[in-house]
Amino acid sequence: MRKVLAAIGGCLHASVPAVALAQEGQIDVADSGDTAWILISSALVLMMIMPGLSLFYGGLVRAKNFLSVLVQVGAVAAVASLLWIVVGYTLAFGTVTNGWLGAGNAWMLIDLGNVREGLLVPESTFALFQMTFAAITPALMVGAWVDRARFGWVVGFCALWSLVVYAPVAHWVWGGGW
Template sequence: MSAADTAWVLLSSALVLAMIMPGLALFYGGLVRSKNVLGTIMQSFAILCLVTVLWVLIGYSLAFGPDTWGLIGGLDWVALNGVGLAPNATYGPTVPHLAFMVFQLMFAAITPALITGAFAERMKFSALMLFAALWSLFVYAPIAHWLWGGGWLGKLGALDFAGGAVVHISSGVSALVCALVLGARHGYGTDYLAPHNLPMTLLGTGLLWFGWFGFNAGSALGANQTAVTAFVATHTAAAAGALAWVLIEWSHRGTPTVLGIASGAVAGLATITPGAGYVGVFSALAIGLAAGALSYLAIIWKGKFGYDDSLDVVGIHGVGGIFGILATGLFASKTVNPGGADGLFFGNPGFFGVQAVAALTVAAFSCVGTFAILKVVQRTVGLRVSPEEESIGLDISQHNERAYS
């Protein structure tokens, strides 16, 4: 066991926690109208607490427990039975098993929190809690097992370094389903629905960028060369994504915006995630530039399709996750990481095919699973607040509080 590796994994866990609270909470909170800012922040906070309890009780065992038919983990580690301070040979052989568990907990918590941006300003808090609980157990846990826990996609050879499919495709596709099932906000397309506090969003962006070093470089599970590779790739792609977005926006709309540069950075971060530990710095630069461009175009197309993805989860995380998984199939190199694979551009077209299978499978499963869960929630506690409650805002109608006097 390595003290340095253990320290890095624990620090990385704290960095990913900062991505959720306060990073994502502030990022999303600034993007909504002032009457919904507390309700939006509350969603990230409550999901973090809820998923933590579920993960400790059963979620970790379902995701990473001994494999059952390649589909799901067994119940051997329910309530963390057998998950102690000794290393596990599969999950970080130089760090305590418990440290790996808490690191993965942060991924499990941020993923459903990302989805909330798609239905911002219109879902009941009771519906949110039930949806997050069911989604965490029945969508996230199986996908995490397939790719990271010894499941069938991992055995097939698919690579997802830090969550391009497990986190971003699953949340992005689920966000699209949520936006379609719940319907648009009242006044969408006619009322003024612009962000109420862009400095808050920019602060959240900085915290997300800061925490993403733990998200990606921490997935090396040690203070090693792979962590360095992932760290540099992460920063490079974020900067490239921000610049690509703002330059295209400047050309298309005539002005570069703060919201645009922040969105581009997050798009770059999301897209490099699956390949951060497998690609070189110039590949990361190319991936980041493409991420900013593709996510911007996806958000332009959103207006043509007419669905109300309030905070652009689909365009940034869904598109970024899918492209990131495929880009890993193009740019991955064993020269960068001998434990990875060579991609299409390095003479291995078969690996690109495996990555495409992973992307399609995770997207399809997330779509079907999310739709089924939404129908269960709709028939039990209901999904949307009433038109009157939506008009008043979630802060008052759901929590009886005001963000601003």
């Protein structure tokens, strides 16, 4: 009889923490410290693109091509940022539908939530942070064809690459796809 009572008591004792830990869902509120850190990090990445990469790649070429490299890096970063705002964010971080791409629920960053699920930063801040990496990735490729490609081809290729390669891979890795 003691063994039976001990077993019942052990089961009751083991089930008590589950009741104590059952709580209402928390309401996500943006944390000002996290938001400030994400914004500072975004500014640092943007500074790494324009003066950093531009001057680095400009130093690798002859003096006559210096301005061309500055314009290429700036244009590629601008086009990638614009594409990210228009369609890239929703393709990478939209609602997961089929695993390949996000749903089109945030075209032009229109239907963003207050706080990104699972984080303590506003979704608009998260979109800005991710945009900086969407912009620096094709800007890094400019160094591969410095002095070798025309301006229009560079910008066109980087725009296409941002939509066809970067957005789906970002969805697969960070956006909950696959």
